[in-house]
Amino acid sequence: MASIAGLGFIVWGHHMFASGMNPALGMTFMVSTILIALPSAVKVFSNLFLGRRMSRNPWQGASLEWEAPSPPGHGNFDRPLTVRRGPYEYGVPQSEEDWMPQVGEVGAESSPTA
Incomplete structure (x- = not known):
């Protein structure tokens, strides 16, 4: 370099x-x-x-665009999403992680990756 x-x-x-x-x-x-x-x-x-393949959300962003597959298909998402919190709620007190996606459930594993 x-x-x-x-x-x-x-x-x-x-x-x-x-x-x-x-x-x-x-x-x-x-x-x-x-x-x-x-x-x-x-x-x-x-x-x-x-190079190695990256997950859907390599930077642990909380907003919904990180839940879409790449390249996105018709309607952008490959599964129905349930929004559980706002895009700027990074810390959820009941969570073990220091970030939570908008579709993540507290206590559940973080969002699925492809």
Whole structure:
């Protein structure tokens, strides 16, 4: 990550090349851009194809949009929901968890994940 950031700082000056800097430096900027693009592409595609799958609610949000499957189907939700509390009631005194989704029951396991 640090090497990508360091090379990105070099490419940051690329706008000077377009505005009248020495044309011989064009090869330097091209090579540094390729050196950034290749590891970035490897990182993105490895995360897409080899990365772990996340649950429906990886950040433990309390609002209803975290209960929808991804991609959402017709009507957004794959099951009927019963709203039990407001979206900003993060702490429920009777719960062992420090957060509760809007559809979660106190004392029950947290919302189901896919």
